[in-house]
Amino acid sequence: MKFTEDHEWLRPDGDVIVVGITEHAATQLGDVVFVELPEIETQVAKGDEIVVIESVKAASDIVAPLDGEIVAVNEALTDTPGLVNEDPLGEAWFFKIKVDDMSALDAFMTEDEYKDHVGA
Amino acid sequence: MSRRDGGDMAETGTATGVDPRQLPLRALHAEHGAKFVPFAGWEMPVQFAAGVMAEHLWCREKAGLFDVSHMGQLRLPLSADAALETLVPVDVLDLAQGRQRYAFFTNETGGVLDDLMIARRADDLFLVVNAACREADIAHLRAHIDGVEEIADRALLALQGPMAEAALAALMPGVAGMRFMDVAVIEWQGVALWISRSGYTGEDGFEISVPAEMAEAFARALLADDRVAPIGLGARDSLRLEAGLPLYGQEMTPNISPVEAGQGWAIQKVRRTGGARAGGFPGAKVILDQLAHGAPRRRTGLLPEGRAPMRAGTPVFDSADGGAQVGTVTSGGFGPSLGGPIALALIEAAVPTDARLWGEVRGKRLPATQAQLPFVTPGYKR
Numbered sequence: 023m024k025f026t027e028d029h030e031w032l033r034p035d036g037d038v039i040v041v042g043i044t045e046h047a048a049t050q051l052g053d054v055v056f057v058e059l060p061e062i063e064t065q066v067a068k069g070d071e072i073v074v075i076e077s078v079k080a081a082s083d084i085v086a087p088l089d090g091e092i093v094a095v096n097e098a099l100t101d102t103p104g105l106v107n108e109d110p111l112g113e114a115w116f117f118k119i120k121v122d123d124m125s126a127l128d129a130f131m132t133e134d135e136y137k138d139h140v141g142a
Numbered sequence: 143m144s145r146r147d148g149g150d151m152a153e154t155g156t157a158t159g160v161d162p163r164q165l166p167l168r169a170l171h172a173e174h175g176a177k178f179v180p181f182a183g184w185e186m187p188v189q190f191a192a193g194v195m196a197e198h199l200w201c202r203e204k205a206g207l208f209d210v211s212h213m214g215q216l217r218l219p220l221s222a223d224a225a226l227e228t229l230v231p232v233d234v235l236d237l238a239q240g241r242q243r244y245a246f247f248t249n250e251t252g253g254v255l256d257d258l259m260i261a262r263r264a265d266d267l268f269l270v271v272n273a274a275c276r277e278a279d280i281a282h283l284r285a286h287i288d289g290v291e292e293i294a295d296r297a298l299l300a301l302q303g304p305m306a307e308a309a310l311a312a313l314m315p316g317v318a319g320m321r322f323m324d325v326a327v328i329e330w331q332g333v334a335l336w337i338s339r340s341g342y343t344g345e346d347g348f349e350i351s352v353p354a355e356m357a358e359a360f361a362r363a364l365l366a367d368d369r370v371a372p373i374g375l376g377a378r379d380s381l382r383l384e385a386g387l388p389l390y391g392q393e394m395t396p397n398i399s400p401v402e403a404g405q406g407w408a409i410q411k412v413r414r415t416g417g418a419r420a421g422g423f424p425g426a427k428v429i430l431d432q433l434a435h436g437a438p439r440r441r442t443g444l445l446p447e448g449r450a451p452m453r454a455g456t457p458v459f460d461s462a463d464g465g466a467q468v469g470t471v472t473s474g475g476f477g478p479s480l481g482g483p484i485a486l487a488l489i490e491a492a493v494p495t496d497a498r499l500w501g502e503v504r505g506k507r508l509p510a511t512q513a514q515l516p517f518v519t520p521g522y523k524r
Binding site for chain 2: 028029030043047051052053055056058071074075076077078079080081082083084085100103
């Protein structure tokens with residue numbers, strides 16, 4: 023599993039990457055009450071804001087970590103946004119993205135590097 | 143992940159480029175896992191370890207302790223009551239000793255400069271004003287009144303919720319006899335605490351002005367009670383939103399009249415057209431005309447039909463597509479007691495009260511029903 027500076031985790035799964043947010047990010051957000059997911063088959067560019075997460079107090083975005091196509095979204099979050107707080111690294115994945123070259127993952131942080139990044 | 147907006151409060155009156163002031167209770171807050179944010183020039187606890195949702199629900203069921211020391215506490219001589227009446231559209235002269243009244247400073251165009259509490263005590267008038275407006279309020283008062291004293295050496299705590307009376311009465315039995323909007327001076331450990339039975343959560347409760355140096359001891363005494371938990375600014379905002387209570391800077395601004403904000407009830411008969419002391423405050427012509435003939439806009443509650451919150455600034459339309467904007471959300475978020483999104487909006491008065499409305503969220507029009515306020519029934523002890 024790899025990590026971005028924007029507190030997303032990226033887990034390779036066959037020829038796609040599963041994307042979620044870290045425990046640190048979920049804690050920072052507080053109670054999540056609404057998640058707006060992208061449409062399947064959307065072409066996204068790195069840096070595009072593609073998910074909106076609303077907590078009791080504020081809205082945040084998840085940005086596309088790489089260029090690619092959204093091939094799956096986690097509909098469970100639509101009905102149960104609180105999963106983001108309960109199981110950010112497990113059940114609360116947000117979307118799966120298909121990228122041209124899986125080796126692009128190598129550019130992201132390892133878990134240890136991410137821990138340094140957030141000062142944990 | 144990146145922050146899209148700061149929610150309703152983060153941008154209200156936040157001082158920039160100035161070191162934030164620290165609350166007397168900062169160390170105690172940190173002990174309870176507070177997350178601090180800059181707010182109106184202060185470093186304020188936005189939430190504690192339990193989180194906004196749990197804190198909100200705790201306050202509705204038990205008793206929440208809020209540190210509102212950032213609010214301005216002011217003292218005026220009793221003889222200033224007539225002069226104070228020229229700045230607010232409310233009845234100050236007839237306010238009985240030991241009672242408190244909700245008021246607002248108005249401007250020449252009928253807008254609101256700040257809302258405040260006025261208490262008549264044995265020896266003075268005691269005012270509580272909003273943090274972001276404190277300096278402007280003091281200047282405004284001093285331009286018209288001699289002897290305005292800012293009280294800088296007292297903290298202000300609020301204890302709110304159905305168990306607030308029991309928890310506070312355990313320390314000072316005298317509070318149990320107070321009713322909503324009573325004020326009293328009651329000693330605790332030999333020191334005079336200034337107490338009012340009021341708050342801004344829609345719950346029964348008290349606001350307690352305590353000398354800064356003993357604020358921590360007093361707060362610890364309250365927190366030693368299992369019924370009491372510390373609550374942050376985040377839950378304070380969701381609680382007041384559910385209670386349909388307008389917030390200065392959101393529902394009331396220099397461009398929104400108290401009548402439009404739904405606060406016409408706070409203007410007593412004696413100050414209205416035909417009353418013994420009608421008018422005589424800034425913007426009286428506009429405000430009295432709106433009370434008599436209606437205002438161009440009105441405040442309404444909104445219940446968005448989906449799960450997406452409609453935040454402050456969301457434009458409101460009267461149709462699913464096309465049409466003109468008929469209003470704007472002034473505060474919006476999630477109501478933990480209701481389990482769904484709620485909002486307050488300022489809309490054109492001509493929009494029927496039962497009309498379905500649409501808020502435009504990230505380019506999509508989402509339906510909402512207009513709702514009677516408050517969203518939750520208040521628990522005041524009248």
